[in-house]
Amino acid sequence: MTTEHQLVQDCLKGKPSAQKALYELFASRMLGVCYRYTKSMSDAEDVLQEGFVKVFHYLSQFRGEGDLGAWIRRIMVTTAINYLKKNSRYQFDLSFSADENHFLHPVSPDDPEMMLDAKQLADIVRQLPPGYQAIFNLHAIEGYTHVEISSMLGIHEGTSRSQYARARNLLITWLEKESESTKQTRYARS
Structure with missing residues (x-):
């Protein structure tokens, strides 16, 4: 070899x-x-x-x-x-607007634990808008700092931080909804 x-x-x-x-x-x-x-x-x-x-x-x-x-x-x-x-x-839209409030989600220590495999998680992350998806992958998966991400994407560091937080909060919201849906399905079968 x-x-x-x-x-x-x-x-x-x-x-x-x-x-x-x-x-x-x-x-x-x-x-x-x-x-x-x-x-x-x-x-x-x-x-x-x-x-x-x-x-x-x-x-x-x-x-x-x-x-x-x-x-x-x-x-x-x-x-x-x-x-x-x-x-x-894949044009990034990293601008702020008033109608994006649905992305905001209070993150707390009691967030639900989800039993997901890597493919399920990747599929959920891929549903994010392209800019959010790229920033989430760069920071959470690849380990780049927000300074590095801002340089790579030509955005401000603060924009990288806020878009990462929004992507994370959106994912949490989706996972919570998925968790609720799964629980309801389980109870319906019982």
């Missing part, structure tokens, strides 16, 4: 078999990353392909000091954000 270091070296030498192996090693995980930022599998696949073009283009800059998967993931996230910015279907 080829080590990641050797795989990178072989890719840098232009070996197609190594490039294919690197792609196959990371493609399925990175497709999941791309899918979190898009609204369709087709768009996610486009982002994945564009991301791997960048991976192979910038592979000489990978120093081997960190995890190769983390390095590739960062490229995929950046590629996804750039895709969202340039694709009119």
Whole structure:
């Protein structure tokens, strides 16, 4: 079995078999990353392909000091954000308006615990408006700070913070409604 270091070296030498192996090693995980930022599998696949073009283009800059998967993931996230910015279907609307009060939800320590698998949670997050979805994914999933997010998206740090809070509160509201619906269904069956 080829080590990641050797795989990178072989890719840098232009070996197609190594490039294919690197792609196959990371493609399925990175497709999941791309899918979190898009609204369709087709768009996610486009982002994945564009991301791997960048991976192979910038592979000489990978120093081997960190995890190769983390390095590739960062490229995929950046590629996804750039895709969202340039694709009119995903135009961010991060403005405030009076009719957005339905997003506000008091967050308390007694929020319901939900038993969700990763796919169910991802499906719920994907229902957020594109700007909220991107900010929620960048902060909650990828671990970027609001300063980093503001730089990536070209918004103010405060906007990133408020949109993250709104996305989180909206998700909590949806989860509470789902929890109530599930409880009512269970009681109806009893």
